[in-house]
Amino acid sequence: MKEKLEKIATQAENPLTHKTLAEDKLFISVYEDANKKVIVELKNGGDVKWKAAVETQIQTKAREQGIQVEAFKIQWINPAHAQTTTQGPIARPQRSIPGVKYVVAIASGKGGVGKSTVSVNLASTLQQLGKKVGLMDADIYGPSIGKMLGISGRQQIEVKHDHMTPLEKYGLKVMSFSFLLDETQPVVWRGPMLGKAVQQFLYDMEWGELDYLIIDLPPGTGDTQLSLAQLVQTDGAVIVTTPQSVALLDAGRAVGMFEQVNIPILGVIENMSEFICSHCGKPSHIFSKGGGARLAASTESVLLGQVPLVEDCMAAAERGEIPVYKNKNKKIEPVVDAFEHIARNLISKLETA
Ligand SMILES: Nc1ncnc2c1ncn2[C@@H]1O[C@H](COP(=O)(O)OP(=O)(O)OP(=O)(O)O)[C@@H](O)[C@H]1O
Ligand SMILES: [Mg+2]
Numbered sequence: 001m002k003e004k005l006e007k008i009a010t011q012a013e014n015p016l017t018h019k020t021l022a023e024d025k026l027f028i029s030v031y032e033d034a035n036k037k038v039i040v041e042l043k044n045g046g047d048v049k050w051k052a053a054v055e056t057q058i059q060t061k062a063r064e065q066g067i068q069v070e071a072f073k074i075q076w077i078n079p080a081h082a083q084t085t086t087q088g089p090i091a092r093p094q095r096s097i098p099g100v101k102y103v104v105a106i107a108s109g110k111g112g113v114g115k116s117t118v119s120v121n122l123a124s125t126l127q128q129l130g131k132k133v134g135l136m137d138a139d140i141y142g143p144s145i146g147k148m149l150g151i152s153g154r155q156q157i158e159v160k161h162d163h164m165t166p167l168e169k170y171g172l173k174v175m176s177f178s179f180l181l182d183e184t185q186p187v188v189w190r191g192p193m194l195g196k197a198v199q200q201f202l203y204d205m206e207w208g209e210l211d212y213l214i215i216d217l218p219p220g221t222g223d224t225q226l227s228l229a230q231l232v233q234t235d236g237a238v239i240v241t242t243p244q245s246v247a248l249l250d251a252g253r254a255v256g257m258f259e260q261v262n263i264p265i266l267g268v269i270e271n272m273s274e275f276i277c278s279h280c281g282k283p284s285h286i287f288s289k290g291g292g293a294r295l296a297a298s299t300e301s302v303l304l305g306q307v308p309l310v311e312d313c314m315a316a317a318e319r320g321e322i323p324v325y326k327n328k329n330k331k332i333e334p335v336v337d338a339f340e341h342i343a344r345n346l347i348s349k350l351e352t353a
Helices: 004-011 048-064 081-082 113-128 191-203 223-231 245-260 291-298 311-318 330-351
Strands: 028-030 039-044 072-077 100-105 132-137 167-169 172-176 210-216 236-241 265-276 303-310
Touching: 004 039, 004 048, 039 245, 039 291, 048 072, 072 172, 081 330, 100 223, 113 132, 113 172, 113 210, 113 236, 113 265, 113 303, 113 311, 113 330, 223 245, 236 245, 236 303, 245 265, 245 291, 265 291, 265 330, 291 303, 303 311, 303 330, 311 330
Parallel strands: 039 072, 100 210, 100 236, 132 172, 132 210, 236 265, 265 303
Antiparallel strands: 028 039, 167 172
């Protein structure tokens, strides 16, 4: 029976990539536990629905081959705890950036949900809480960190001992592809070149001593995310979503992808959770309610916080100012409070782990 189950499990299809579990390295082993129960051990590569789809496939195939569903158990190993599997540790890049304590990637399933806004404001809040913070814009096709910090166009980057020096603004060390390119220059880099660029931003930069390096990723689950996973021991990804269900579906896919490449999910941030009217100050839930909490629950993750949609926050970013940096505008206060809550949650999650 073990051989049959091994064949079924290795050949089962990953609903996200349409490759087999063996190809995606999600199959671990089939073995008998102390109670003589056959265990099919698999790596978790997605959310609850993803796991259910894989389980159904394996159970259906097993039944077709005369194996009772009760005769075996599927055991899921979460990559974050994967060191305890029967097969020993699962490979993660051991390389870290000298002097940098925590590397946190800001990601989302779809575009325009507020990753760059979260990256900038979270980085600034951590800095205002006394941390040394770097901000890396890894969105090569649509870099926006420069604009949000009022650094437009190509910049003179100092190079010392073969290492580029990041720019400094608002107390943050910052690097973006936009500092190297003319605004009108089309970006045609693909796969391997992109990986090389990400590598240089991580290792050929003089980041100095940092408590946090926040990485603003492009939307989705593409080459940059994979390069990052292969190149550096990331402490985790924060998934940004808006509350409506279409966005949640994409965010769920992003969670699955990160788990698959062994980057732990630190939590979910629900952006634009409510709209605060700039005239009357009243909140309204224009994108429905509670989506971030549902995503966190369905992916066995946590909701780090909710950020309201505030017009002055967008206007500040357009002017190249960080909305939460030494804010004196009363209308932005709910955003400042939200990021303080999120930053403290993140600190306690990473620094007391
Ligand atoms: N909470 C908010 N309140 C007001 N405006 C916001 C808020 N969050 C984001 N925005 C605005 O929404 C727009 C999109 O946000 P942002 O650029 O951060 O998204 P993104 O996910 O990084 O997009 P992309 O996928 O293109 O990189 C920006 O103009 C930003 O200022
Ligand atoms: Mg962005």
